[in-house]
Amino acid sequence: MPERKRVAVLADSDTRWKWGALTARRLVPDHQLTGFLLRGRATPTARQLGEVGVRADRLSEVTCAEFLAEIERERYDVVVLALVGGAVQAVLHGARALWPTPAERPVLVTGYVGVVYEKLADGLLLRHGADLVLANSRHDAQRFRAVYEGVGADAAAVTETALPFLGGAPYEPAGSRARTVVFAVQPSVPDSRADRSYLLERAAGHARKHPDREVLIKLRSKPGEHTTHLEEQPYQRLAERIPGGLPPNCRLVYGNMGEVLDGADLLVTVSSTAALESLHRAIPTAILTDLGIREALGNHHFLGSGCLASWDQLDSGLLPTGDPLWLAAQGVLPAPGPDRGTGGAADRAADRATDRATDGAAGADAYAVARAKVAGLLAATRLPSPAPYYTCTTAPGYLPGILARHHLAPDGTPLAGAVRPAAGESRLRRRLRGHLREAARGAYRHGVQRVAPVIRRLGEL
Secondary structure (H helix, E strand, O other), X not given: OOOOEEEEEEEOOHHHHHHHHHHHXXXXXXXXXXXXXXXXXXXXXXXXXXXXXXXXXXXEEXXXXXXXXXHHHOOOOEEEEEOXXXXXXXXXXXXXXXXXOOEOOOEEXXXXXXXXXXXXXXXXXXXXXXXXXXXXXHHHHHHHHHHHHHOOOOOXXXXXXXXXXXXXXXXXXXXXXXXXXXXXXXXXXXXXXXXHHHHHHHHHXXXXXXXXXXXXXXXXXXXXXXXXXXXXXOHHHHHHXXXXXXXXXXXXXXXXXXXXHXXXXXXXXXXXXXXXXXXXXXXXXXXXXXXXXXXXXXXXXXXXXXXXXXHHHHHOOOOOOOOHHHHHHOOXXXXXXXXXXXXXXXXXXXXXXXXXXXXXXXXXXXXXXXXXXXXXXXXXXXXOOOOOOOOOOOOOOOXXXXXXXXXXXXXXXXXXXXXXXXXXXXHHHHHHHHHHHHHHHHHHHHHHHHXXXXXXXXXXX
């Protein structure tokens, strides 16, 4: 019986842990998963990890330098870097320092957790140097290759896949009316208190106009917790300020997004990745236009999707459905259902359009090509040293600062004291350091959510 492959996933937030762990499962189905959480402001809490619902055989919190020491000491077959671009770049340069010549080293994989609508060139070039850079759709794969080829960098690592958490049962409408409406909010989109209050009040207003519907405000985190993006204006606190409070059929909910969507008849959001999960299951999905269609909001990504709508239109009964060609190009294919191909002429035409758009692409197994690439790299005796595009020659004023933030020297080696020896340190001292670290995070989060908004308002006087 072949030995199970050892996979390490390094993540810096709850959503990236979910993406990384599920990606590992798709790339190496039979594996032993070791999880690492990169120490920082967005390190997820135990509650957040439990909500994600993806478990590892072992999970620990590390710094970048400690992780590099771990993958040098322990033999991992595959390493999935589920991180922001700067952290990915730091690990890649650290790996280059560990293996400066062809050697037996882990396959390095990275990618994006959802919709890529900002900082395309910056984020991609910070990920260059990994063996595989996963793109969640054919559209993304084309854009990624164009960026790499535009700077003269090797684009062979770009590999088309799909979001690993697309799944769940296809939507089966109970009738012509929506009974459960899910408003998937985002930590930083929109970012102003006025805009966030407006959206919350419109959701509450929708519940009042439709007393037969249940409106669920799906939250990402509790006050004091952080996700990938900072949340200065939590909806929980904004809800407390609504005159008369939320109506009885409108409430705040937490939980796994897939489970929340199980009972949804309509998903409403500004630009959350939850929209892609919803569209995959053929749930009516609305991308809000109330605040405009703007790059800063990310809803411009959904141009052509057929899902752009306002609260006024939803109040009037609109239930948007996704355009088949757009869904196919974005790698968000509706889950196969029992009625596919059995509807009217329009439905059959939509099915044919989807089939044409997906011919040779994501199709039945979006990870087949990526799995084959990983298998080929694992079969190699030695792999070349990682070769990121950014070096001290191509970006001498940029790269050293990125590496320094992760306590690495310009050549990728750890700075003095970056790796703290575990031997000889008492359990009490480790526990005390952990408590101090949590206290520091709490102070930081309090500053972001309480102090910073006050200072900003004072500055506007």
